[in-house]
Structure formats: C-alpha cells, structure tokens
Amino acid sequence: xxxxxxxxxxxxxxxxxxxxxxxxxxxxxNGLFWYQQHAGEAPTFLSYNVLDGLEEKGRFSSFLxxxxxxxxxxxxxxxxxxxxxxxxxxxxSNYQLIWGAGTKLIIKP
Amino acid sequence: xTGVTQTPRHLVMGMTNKKSLKCEQHLGHNAxxxxxxxxxxxxxxxxxxxxKEQTENNSVPSRFSxxxxxxxxxxxxxxxxxxxxxALYLCASSQDWSADYNEQFFGPGTRLTVL
Numbered sequence: 001x002x003x004x005x006x007x008x009x010x011x012x013x014x015x016x017x018x019x020x021x022x023x024x025x026x027x028x029x030n031g032l033f034w035y036q037q038h039a040g041e042a043p044t045f046l047s048y049n050v051l052d053g054l055e056e057k058g059r060f061s062s063f064l065x066x067x068x069x070x071x072x073x074x075x076x077x078x079x080x081x082x083x084x085x086x087x088x089x090x091x092x093s094n095y096q097l098i099w100g101a102g103t104k105l106i107i108k109p
Numbered sequence: 110x111t112g113v114t115q116t117p118r119h120l121v122m123g124m125t126n127k128k129s130l131k132c133e134q135h136l137g138h139n140a141x142x143x144x145x146x147x148x149x150x151x152x153x154x155x156x157x158x159x160x161k162e163q164t165e166n167n168s169v170p171s172r173f174s175x176x177x178x179x180x181x182x183x184x185x186x187x188x189x190x191x192x193x194x195x196a197l198y199l200c201a202s203s204q205d206w207s208a209d210y211n212e213q214f215f216g217p218g219t220r221l222t223v224l
Contacts, residue, residue, distance in 0.1 A: 004151065008149065031210060033212070035215075040217075040218075040220075041217055042111050042113070042199070042215035042216055042217045042218065043199070043215045044111065044215070045212050045213075045214075048210060048212065050210075087152070089152075091211060094207075095206075095207040095208060095211060096154070096165075097154070097211065097213065098151075099151040099152040100151055101149055101150055101151045102149075102151075
C-alpha cells in the first residue's frame with residue numbers, strides 16, 4: 001500500500017523556527033508537494049521537490065531525500081498567520097497525488 | 110483567490126434530499142478533480158476529469174454522481190446521502206491530469222452536513 005506519514009499537530013512560538021516532517025512509501029516517485037491550508041479555506045501551493053536537496057523560498061524551505069523517502073518543510077521567523085495545516089503529497093508512478101493527513105501547526109505568541 | 114470557485118460554501122441536507130455542488134475554474138486548465146476531506150484524514154480523491162472525460166472513479170458510491178459539461182465546470186450531484194458523507198468537498202484543477210509537475214489549484218470547498 002501507499003502511505004504518507006506526518007505529525008498530526010505541532011505547536012511553536014511566534015518568531016521561532018519549526019520543521020514539519022513527511023515520510024512516504026509509495027509505488028514510484030515523481031515529485032513531492034507541500035500545501036498550506038488555513039481553516040475553512042482552500043489548500044494553496046507552497047513548494048515542489050523532485051530532486052534531492054533544499055529548495056528555499058523566503059521564510060519557507062523544503063527538503064527532499066529520495067533515498068530515505070523523507071521530506072521536511074522548514075518555516076522560519078514564524079508569524080501568527082502561519083497557523084494552518086500543512087499537507088504533504090507525493091506524485092506516484094502513475095502520476096497520481098498521494099496525500100498525507102496534514103499537520104496542524106499552532107503558533108503561540 | 111485561487112481561480113477556482115465553489116458553490117455553495119455550506120450545505121445542510123437530509124438523507125432523502127437531492128442537491129448539487131458546483132465548481133468553476135477560470136485558469137484554462139484541462140483537468141478537474143473532486144476530493145473529500147474529513148477531519149484528520151488524507152484527502153480522498155473521488156473523481157478526475159481530463160478534457161471533460163472521466164478518467165478516475167475511486168470506488169465512490171453511486172449516491173455521488175459527477176458531471177463535467179465542459180473543461181471549466183464540474184458538478185457533484187448528491188442523493189440519498191448518509192451521515193458519514195458529512196465532510197468538506199474540495200474541487201481542484203490542474204493544467205494536465207497525468208504529469209509529474211501537476212500543481213493543483215483548489216477551491217474553498219463546500220462544507221456538507223448530512224442529517
């Protein structure tokens with residue numbers, strides 16, 4: 001079977017750094033997406049990794065290790081508006097998106 | 110604003126009702142999707158349409174009936190639903206259905222409650 005694992009919930013402090021991990025076991029790999037979803041809103045695209053390494057985009061970075069079946073999303077200088085769910089999704093060998101259950105991130109002042 | 114709109118945003122219906130969810134995308138995409146999102150569960154892909162043709166039906170009960178009259182519009186017709194069908198129903202679109210870089214753009218969803 002195909003499986004994506006992420007922590008259910010994390011808490012961090014405003015101004016700090018947080019790392020959200022995602023591990024996957026899928027039939028093939030053709031890329032990994034991270035999406036952000038605020039409560040009651042649409043998921044929105046954050047990042048895409050297909051090669052090993054770190055992709056940086058402002059305060060957000062995403063890392064991929066294909067050999068380990070592992071990715072993380074790194075959020076720096078946390079702001080209250082970063083409180084949201086973060087969804088990890090892998091493109092499998094059939095080019096279908098396999099989704100994790102999401103990580104709810106709570107930011108405290 | 111993602112370029113994908115959904116109506117209604119909230120829907121409460123009885124088990125014997127018939128209702129429809131509507132999705133429209135203004136992005137010129139060729140593929141459209143229906144997902145079910147339940148609390149603390151992964152997004153469940155229900156249906157995929159590519160160039161108006163249904164390409165995926167992931168064992169969805171027949172009480173859910175999709176319709177795609179053109180590449181910009183997608184409907185989900187609902188009838189004789191069960192309380193366990195209560196969830197957030199998300200519509201998404203992407204440029205193509207089968208591609209490695211397949212960024213999907215989501216609508217805000219319809220929060221459905223079945224009584």
